[in-house]
Amino acid sequence: MMTHAATTKDSTRRPPPRRARADRERNRDVIVTAARALFAAADDAGEPVSMNEVARTAHVGIATLYRHFGTREELAEAVYMSKLDEMTARVDSRTRDADAHTALGAWAQEFATFMLAKRGMMDTLRATWQSGALDGSATASRITAIIAxxxxxxxxxxxxxxGVDPADVTLAVAALLTTASTPERARRLIALFIDGLAS
Structure with missing residues (x-):
């Protein structure tokens, strides 16, 4: 039978659940911040980023990194989501007084610029689109929520x-980005598509 003293000693050894959650969230934020810098440099240099390099830069153990992100793709997606949210917040601030159609057009062009400037992200989007896995993915769900x-x-x-399904808009924008022959054509096609969504 466990004594009261043993119970007390064990309870003092474990961090409170709230503090443990805060530590996990802080570690995750530190990892994503480090990965953002590394992925940006890798995009410029055309080089891959290793999980070990991310762990070293974030000053966390490799086991801690893998507890948060089981694969490099999961980490890349978290970095992507972080940048996407920041981009969307900037567009929202800039188009606060505009109508929804104008705001969506501004967001779509900003999204295109953001994606086309990041070779690694475009490669990931293209591979996901071509595999048919984009529809229903976490990435598509986040973009669809923004468009909604x-x-x-x-x-x-x-x-x-x-009567337009925001998920259809997501897939259309992804298709135009990944199939257009040049960045300029991709932006033009997206502008034409968004114009067609006006009431």
């Missing part, structure tokens, strides 16, 4: 054509 926000905004100003 513009349609929610349109419920007030009615500037976007009704």
């Amino acid at each position: 926000g513009f349609y929610t905004r349109s419920s007030t100003d009615h500037s976007l054509r009704a």
Whole structure:
């Protein structure tokens, strides 16, 4: 039978659940921040990033890194999501007084510029699109949620054509980005597509 003293000693050895969660979140943020810098440098140099390099830069053990991100692809997706959220926040701030259609157009062009400037991200998007795995992926879900926000905004100003599935917009933008022959053509095609979504 466990004594009260043993129970007390064991409980003092374990960090409180809230603190443990905070530590996990802090470690995750540190890892993503380190990975963002490494992936950006790798994009410029055209070189891959190793998980060991990320762990060293983040000053965490490799086991800690793998507890948060089981694969390099999961880590790359977390970096991508972080940058995507920042980009979306900038567009939201810049288009606060615009109608939903104008705001969606600004976001789509910013998204295209963001993706086309990152060779590693475009390679990942292209491979995911060609494999048919984009529809229903975490990446597609996040983008679709962002686009759905513009349609929610349109419920007030009615500037976007009704009856459009935001998931269809996600797939269309991805298809245009990954199949256009040049970045300039990709931006033009996306602009034409977004123009067609006006009410």
